[in-house]
Amino acid sequence: MTQPSNFKLLTNETAIALTQKLGLIHTTDSLHCNEIGDGNLNYVFHVTDSVNNKGVIIKQAVPYAKVLGESWPLTLKRAAIEANALIQFRSYCPEFVPQVYYSDEQLAITVMEDLSHLKIARSGLINGDPFPLLSKHIGEFVAKTAFYTSDFHLEPSAKKEVARYFTNPELCKITEVFIFTDPFLEEHPGEFEPELTGAAQSIWNDAELLLEVAKLKQSFESEQEALLHGDLHTGSIFASDTETKVIDPEFAFYGPVGFDLGQYTANLLFQAITRPATEKEEIFTYLKDFMVTFEKTYSALWNSTNKSPYSKIEGYLSYVLTKFKGDAYGFAGCELIRRTIGLSHVADLNGIEDKEARIAAKTATLKIGAHLIKNRKELNIPAVIEVVKQHTVASYSTL
Ligand code: ADP
Ligand code: MG
Numbered sequence: 594m595t596q597p598s599n600f601k602l603l604t605n606e607t608a609i610a611l612t613q614k615l616g617l618i619h620t621t622d623s624l625h626c627n628e629i630g631d632g633n634l635n636y637v638f639h640v641t642d643s644v645n646n647k648g649v650i651i652k653q654a655v656p657y658a659k660v661l662g663e664s665w666p667l668t669l670k671r672a673a674i675e676a677n678a679l680i681q682f683r684s685y686c687p688e689f690v691p692q693v694y695y696s697d698e699q700l701a702i703t704v705m706e707d708l709s710h711l712k713i714a715r716s717g718l719i720n721g722d723p724f725p726l727l728s729k730h731i732g733e734f735v736a737k738t739a740f741y742t743s744d745f746h747l748e749p750s751a752k753k754e755v756a757r758y759f760t761n762p763e764l765c766k767i768t769e770v771f772i773f774t775d776p777f778l779e780e781h782p783g784e785f786e787p788e789l790t791g792a793a794q795s796i797w798n799d800a801e802l803l804l805e806v807a808k809l810k811q812s813f814e815s816e817q818e819a820l821l822h823g824d825l826h827t828g829s830i831f832a833s834d835t836e837t838k839v840i841d842p843e844f845a846f847y848g849p850v851g852f853d854l855g856q857y858t859a860n861l862l863f864q865a866i867t868r869p870a871t872e873k874e875e876i877f878t879y880l881k882d883f884m885v886t887f888e889k890t891y892s893a894l895w896n897s898t899n900k901s902p903y904s905k906i907e908g909y910l911s912y913v914l915t916k917f918k919g920d921a922y923g924f925a926g927c928e929l930i931r932r933t934i935g936l937s938h939v940a941d942l943n944g945i946e947d948k949e950a951r952i953a954a955k956t957a958t959l960k961i962g963a964h965l966i967k968n969r970k971e972l973n974i975p976a977v978i979e980v981v982k983q984h985t986v987a988s989y990s991t992l
Contacts, residue, residue: 603653606626608626608640611702611704612651615694615704617649618642618647623644627639634655634667634671635652635672636655637652638650648709650707652702653701655669669698672698672703673696673701674764674842675841676703678759681738682822682842685737688730689733691706712831713827714830715826717832719940719944721872724832727879728880728883731830731839732882732884732887732889732890734837735850735853735854735887738853739818742847743819746898746900764823765848768823769810772935773810776930776933777802779793783931783934784936786951786952795959805966809920816848818849822844822845822856823848824842826928827857827860829841849917849920851916851919851921854884854920854924855926858922859926861883862958862977863929863932866961866984873982895913919970922966926962929959929965934959942958964980965977
C-alpha cells in the first residue's frame with residue numbers, strides 16, 4: 594500500500610522528542626513513554642515526567658485499521674478530523690473535552706491533555722464504580738454539540754462549510770458496513786458463539802425488522818442535523834465521580850442527532866442487561882438522567898437562542914425532540930445487535946465467564962435490540978427499562 598511520503602510512525606523516543614520540542618514538559622532527563630493504545634485503529638503514546646508527575650498524550654493514526662488489517666486502508670485525514678472535532682466540541686463544552694495542544698495532519702498526530710487520572714467509563718461500569726454525574730454530563734454534551742452545530746444556531750452557509758469539512762466517508766463506511774449491514778445479513782456473518790445461531794437467524798429472517806434497519810441506515814447516510822461524535826460509546830468516555838471527558842471523535846460527521854444519543858444509550862443498556870437484578874436500578878437511573886438532561890439542556894438552548902423563524906411555533910420543539918428520541922432508540926437497537934453478532938464486541942458481554950449466563954445475556958440483547966428498532970417511535974425510557982426487565986427476568990427472580 595502506498596503511504597503518504599511525509600508519514601512516519603512515532604517511536605517512544607520520537608514521541609518524547611516531540612513533547613520536548615513543543616515545550617509541553619520542560620524536564621529533559623526524566624521523561625518516559627509507553628504506547629498504551631487499546632483501540633482498534635490507532636497508536637496512543639503516553640509521555641510522562643516522573644519527577645514532576647506530568648503527562649501528555651500523543652495519538653497517531655496509521656493508514657489502515659489496526660483491527661481490520663492492512664487490507665482495509667483508512668485515510669489519515671481522520672486524525673485531523675478528530676483533532677478538529679475535539680476543538681469544536683471543546684468550544685461548546687470545555688468541561689467535557691480534553692484540550693488539544695498541537696496537531697499535525699501529515700503525521701496524523703494529535704497531542705492532547707493527559708486524562709490518566711480518570712477511568713474509561715466502560716471498564717469502570719463493569720467494575721461497578723459509581724459515576725453519579727456521567728449521564729448528566731453526557732446528556733449536556735450531546736445537547737450542546739447537537740444544538741450549536743445545527744441549523745438552529747449556525748448560519749446556513751457556515752453550517753454547510755463545517756459539514757463539508759467533516760465529510761468523513763471512510764469512517765462512515767465502517768459504520769454503514771459493520772453497524773447497519775453485516776450483522777443483519779446472513780451472508781456476512783460476524784463472530785459469535787454457535788449457541789446464538791438461532792437468535793441471529795430470527796433477526797436475518799425478520800423482514801419487518803430489516804425494513805426498519807434500512808430506514809435507520811438511510812437516515813445515517815443522508816441526514817445532516819448536527820456534528821456528531823459518531824462513536825459515543827462508553828469506551829470513548831473518561832470519567833470519575835466528579836469529572837467526565839469525551840475522547841476519540843475520529844468518526845465525527847454531520848448526521849442524525851439520534852445516532853449519538855442511541856450509541857450512549859445502548860452502551861448503558863449492556864450494563865442494564867448484564868448486571869444482577871439488585872444493581873440494575875443504578876443503570877436505569879443513568880438511562881433516565883441522560884435523556885432528561887439531554888431534553889432539558891436542548892430545550893433551554895432552543896428557547897433562548899434558536900435562530901429559526903419558526904422556533905416559537907407551538908409544537909416545533911416537541912416535534913424535533915420526538916424525532917431525535919425515536920431515532921435514538923432505533924440506533925440503540927442496531928448497536929445492541931451489532932455488538933453481539935457483528936465484528937466488534939464489548940467487554941460488558943464478552944467478559945461474562947459463565948457460558949450459559951453469557952449466552953442468555955446475548956440472546957436478551959438481541960431481542961431487546963430488535964424490539965427497540967421496531968417500536969422506536971412509541972418508546973420512552975420507562976418503556977425501554979420495562980423491556981430490559983422482561984428479557985432479563987431470570988436474574989430478576991434472584992431478588
Ligand atoms: P482508538 O481511536 O484507537 O480507539 P482511543 O482514542 O479510544 O483510540 O484511545 C485508546 C486508549 O488510549 C484509551 O482507551 C485510553 O486508554 C488511552 N487514551 C486515549 N486518549 C487518552 C488521553 N487523553 N489521556 C489518557 N489516556 C488516553
Ligand atoms: Mg476509536
